[in-house]
Amino acid sequence: MSDNKDQFRPEDHENDHFLLTSVVGSYPKPKWLNRAKELYEDDEADFDEDNWQEAKDDAARVITNEHERAGLDTVVDGEMRRNEMVEFFAHRIDGYEFNGPVKVWGHNYFDKPSVVSEVEYDESWLVDEYKFTASATDRPVKVPITGPYTLASWAFNEAYEDDAELAYALADLVNEEIEKLVDAGARYIQIDEPALATTPDDHAIVGEALERIVADIPEEVRIGLHVCYGDYSRIYPEILEFPVDEFDLELANGDYEQLDVFKDPEFTADLALGVVDVHVAEVESVEQIEENIKKGLEVVPPEQLVVSPDCGLKLLPREVAYGKMENMVQAARNVEADLDAGNIDIERETPTPADD
């Protein structure tokens, strides 16, 4: 369990118990931002770099404020400045080049980049984004970063011996970026590694990459790892060895079918539990989300539980995304009050020791 969660507890928090509420990161972009992007990319339109920057700033303010209004304890700008989780970073790292779109499924494509030479740190990736968001809110800001394993796996590797070597080289760059973010004031970093679900046997590579990422990062900086849509039995309990404070896991989408995986051996880190499904465009009721939160209490005690959506909300209609966050926060506060009142009695099984 991690000691750095309480720094995010609001001063006026109403309950004794505190279930930190957060989001994974991405959020639906306002329609006008997409329109502004079209104008920016249209050579005929009178819409320059400054206009485009202003549009992104406005969107970041609006969505950060939307997270605040939903009552979240930690907020994100909804990744308004990012197009896609690999492309955004690949454009900022020396060594990547783009050769055109490739198919993911159907007519969904992505500009899968190629690593053609040694990857090197050039301009900062996220410090400006962080500073802007932090200046737009009084709440603590969480910074999601695509992890090195995913940055390596979802690119063509032309330059490194294998994907592990590329991931390690990228991990050193992520470490450099986090140091800069920490200098700028960031205290909550989330590493996104969705590619681990594709190739769960590579968990040792992700673990080694994380060791490099956290090297010399102060302990008060909270580091989370987000993984989604995989067979968790293939990475648990091995991931408990990872040097992170929190695991942010998608579980609502599968109706907690995989919850038992995490009960034995004992879940020793903090659990950021997905309690709303981002692939269902209906807002779950507060009562339903309360039940989902209680699923988390079958795995960890309240002190180790964080409440979060399954994954980024960006594919949902914006009002649905907002509704899910608002109900999620309300449900968390209700469960806290119930815990305070001693109304929740959830038995956690006594697991076998991890080294058994």
Added chain:
Amino acid sequence: MENIKRRYTLAECTMTEYVSTTPGLYPLPDWAKDDLSHLKGHQKHDLISGDEGEEITAVYEEARDEVIGVQQDASLDRIVEGQLRWDDMLAHPLAVNDAVETRGIVRYYDNNNFYREPVVTDDLAATGDVASELEAAADLTDGDALQAVLPGPYSLADLATDDHYGDEADFLAAIADFLADEADAFPAVETLFLLEPSLVENAPDDGQDERASEAIDQVASAVDADVVVHPYWGALEEKVYAHLLDADIDAVGFDFVSNQDDNLYNIQEYGATDDIALGLADGQNTLVEDPEAIRDRVEWVEGQLPTAEFETVYLTTNTETFYLPYAKYVEKLEVLAEAADLAEVTPA
């Protein structure tokens, strides 16, 4: 194992023919990606069901014309249709079948790619979908040798879900019947590539391996063409390979990009068909190989097999090429054609 055939029987003076080809399933040209995105949409119910309208058909026709032109410009020895309509990749022949429901999006092997899970709910019957693609391609090939591409029966059964036949062996047999009927409707083709990645990725166990070989044999027998069975993403388990050699096929393909040692071991230990396909260019990496390097790898493989000389060596990418950006796919084809020419003039 008694049923293993050793086929080092060729006369020493045979000259090997080097044939550049691909396993098909090409990326769409970028303009077609855009046009089809707009015409079809991005959701799973927007994907090809076999009854697409005129406008969409016209885009595919133009794109087919283009990728056939790319192969002709590169001087590939075999021309494929390109399988540009195969939204569900190797599961396509089922995805357009009336006896099949397409359900959720599922992962395509260990890739960051997805297809609609085809669930077989009724008796399978051939649709002629692939045959009509090949007929359209045949009109464009100007007499160049046409190559058909189908999923192998074991892989197609593996990619699908059976909600009708009830028994694994019956299901595989039904898929083999279905593919044989589809192949029977083909126009004249020089070669048929049967793609069998599941033989590696989800290897058949005892009994299954023999049935997989029989199913392949059945599909292969349905066409009057040279049949290449091409497994990829590794090497076959020994027993699976040994059983595969019992099928009446002309060549087995080997993915030397992802695994050299085990593939070589299989050939050295169990022999090979008279023809062979060598997956030597990486279908999943933008790094474009030198033609000379491909030629050297051909010589290296042949050098490891002192007693064997093949009648035909197919040079191919190890996998389908839809993983690549369009311009890189074009370059890979050019490299294969050039490598085959180099191998022809400097035989090992």
